[in-house]
Amino acid sequence: KQEVTQIPAALSVPEGENLVLNCSFTDSAIYNLQWFRQDPGKGLTSLLLIQSSQREQTSGRLNASLDKSSGRSTLYIAASQPGDSATYLCAALDSGSARQLTFGSGTQLTVLP
């Protein structure tokens, strides 16, 4: 059974700082890994998706990496802004027929002005 862990659970940084969010998973037989953003009480916004054959994906100030052999992914946020404050979730999509996502519990990020 896939288990996904995110560290830290909460993070507070001053505006402008670069930061890294960590995600680890126990079963390397994944189809892809997605990073999501969730604002309080809202649904999930997909940020980046990394295929199992890829090492990283970039979108603007965001860069996500994937190391299947070690069961780790990181989300790098450059030059953080107060608008980046949200909960960030990583999720591994299994390679079985159901293609279900297994989520971590998230990292709650606060960027202080």
Added chain:
Amino acid sequence: ETGVTQSPTHLIKTRGQQVTLRCSSQSGHNTVSWYQQALGQGPQFIFQYYREEENGRGNFPPRFSGLQFPNYSSELNVNALELDDSALYLCASSLPSRLYNEQFFGPGTRLTVL
């Protein structure tokens, strides 16, 4: 391209009642997955429907059931509601034949059970 929509936005029920939540998938997507997100936790997979058939189920009791219609919209039904069923219910649509199999989420339905 129309995104994933869910209704209602919020719902309040009492213990023992039954509830139906609805989801319209993104245009062209034939797969809908449902997730339950308790406060402060990541979403948990409930089940998935692919072309109107259940295609996988998480660790949820049979009182959680679903349907998918020919237009690929979906319903989640929960019978005999319990206090612990209070959560944000999310649906996601996808098209498995696409290379990336990305799942797109709706805004969720907040269910409160009193």
